[in-house]
Amino acid sequence: MNGEEADVVRIAFEQILDAAEEPAARDVVDAAVAGGRRARRRRLALSATGTMLFVALTATAVTALPGAQPQHRPVPLSPPSVGRPSPDRAPSSASVPTPVSASPHPGGPSSGGSPGQGPRSAP
Amino acid sequence: MCVREEVREREFRAFAEARQAQLRRSAYLLCGDWHQAQDLVQITLMKLYAAWGRVRKDGNVDGYARTILTRTFIDQHRRRRWREEPLTELTDPPSTGPETPELRLVMRSALMRLPPRYRAVLVLRYWEDWSVEQTAEALRVSTGTVKSQSARGLARLRELVGDLAEETSRR
Incomplete structure (x- = not known):
C-alpha cells in the first residue's frame, strides 16, 4: 500500500x-476509576489467596515428605565379643571378623572365595 | 486512601480526561455506534486504571490504552457473535435521506461491513498511524497477518464502496 492510499483511507x-x-x-472517568479500583x-485478593494456598500446600508437602521424618534409625550393633555369628545372617566383614578376611595372603585358603562374594581387588 | 493511591488516581484522571475524546473517536471507528464507543472507552479506562502502576512504568500509556481498546472491541465482538447474532445485523443501517452526506455514509456503511479484525487493522494502521509491527503486537498476530489483513481489508472496502455508491446513485 502506498502513502497516497493511506491518505485516502485516513481522509x-x-x-x-x-x-x-x-x-x-x-x-466515564469516575466510573472507570471506581471499576478499576474494584478490579x-x-x-490483589486473588493473588493473596493464591500465595497463602501455595504456602500452605508447600508446608503440607514438606512435612509429608518421606525424607523429612527421621526414618533411618541406627541399628544397635551387637557387641563383637558376644556369641558367634548366626548362620542365617550373611557374613559381614564389618561386624563379624572372620579368619578369611583376616588372612593377608590373597592366594591363601580363602582365594576361592565363598559363593556369592565378589572378586577382591589386589592389595 | 493513602498518599500513593491519591497520586496514582490524580495521574490517571489527568491522562483519562485528556484522552477520552480521542479514544471515543477511535472506538466509534471500530464499532460504528457512539453508545457502544462510550462503553468501550469506559471498559478500556477501567482496565488501564487497574494496571496503571505497571503501565506508567513502561512509559507508552497512550499506546497501551489503544491496544486495550482494540482488544476489548475484538473480544466483545467475538463473545457477542458467539452468543447472539452478527454485528452487521445489529448495527443500524445508514439512513440515506436527501439531507445526509451520502458518500460519508457509504464509507461508514462499507467500513461496518468489514469483519471486525480487518476493521481493527485498518483503524490502527491508517487512523492511529501505527506500524505493521505495532499493530501486530497489539492484535497478538504476526506481521504477515497484519499485512495480508490490511491488504484484504482495503480491497474489500474498495469493493463495498463501489457497490454501495452504485446502489445509492440508482435510488
Missing part, C-alpha cells in the same frame, strides 16, 4: 467521524 475515516453526530459525552482489589 475517509475523518469524513466518517465528521458525518457522525457525536452525542454529548458523559464523563485491582479483586486481583
Whole structure:
C-alpha cells in the first residue's frame, strides 16, 4: 500500500467521524476509576489467596515428605565379643571378623572365595 | 486512601480526561455506534486504571490504552457473535435521506461491513498511524497477518464502496 492510499483511507475515516453526530459525552472517568479500583482489589485478593494456598500446600508437602521424618534409625550393633555369628545372617566383614578376611595372603585358603562374594581387588 | 493511591488516581484522571475524546473517536471507528464507543472507552479506562502502576512504568500509556481498546472491541465482538447474532445485523443501517452526506455514509456503511479484525487493522494502521509491527503486537498476530489483513481489508472496502455508491446513485 502506498502513502497516497493511506491518505485516502485516513481522509475517509475523518469524513466518517465528521458525518457522525457525536452525542454529548458523559464523563466515564469516575466510573472507570471506581471499576478499576474494584478490579485491582479483586486481583490483589486473588493473588493473596493464591500465595497463602501455595504456602500452605508447600508446608503440607514438606512435612509429608518421606525424607523429612527421621526414618533411618541406627541399628544397635551387637557387641563383637558376644556369641558367634548366626548362620542365617550373611557374613559381614564389618561386624563379624572372620579368619578369611583376616588372612593377608590373597592366594591363601580363602582365594576361592565363598559363593556369592565378589572378586577382591589386589592389595 | 493513602498518599500513593491519591497520586496514582490524580495521574490517571489527568491522562483519562485528556484522552477520552480521542479514544471515543477511535472506538466509534471500530464499532460504528457512539453508545457502544462510550462503553468501550469506559471498559478500556477501567482496565488501564487497574494496571496503571505497571503501565506508567513502561512509559507508552497512550499506546497501551489503544491496544486495550482494540482488544476489548475484538473480544466483545467475538463473545457477542458467539452468543447472539452478527454485528452487521445489529448495527443500524445508514439512513440515506436527501439531507445526509451520502458518500460519508457509504464509507461508514462499507467500513461496518468489514469483519471486525480487518476493521481493527485498518483503524490502527491508517487512523492511529501505527506500524505493521505495532499493530501486530497489539492484535497478538504476526506481521504477515497484519499485512495480508490490511491488504484484504482495503480491497474489500474498495469493493463495498463501489457497490454501495452504485446502489445509492440508482435510488
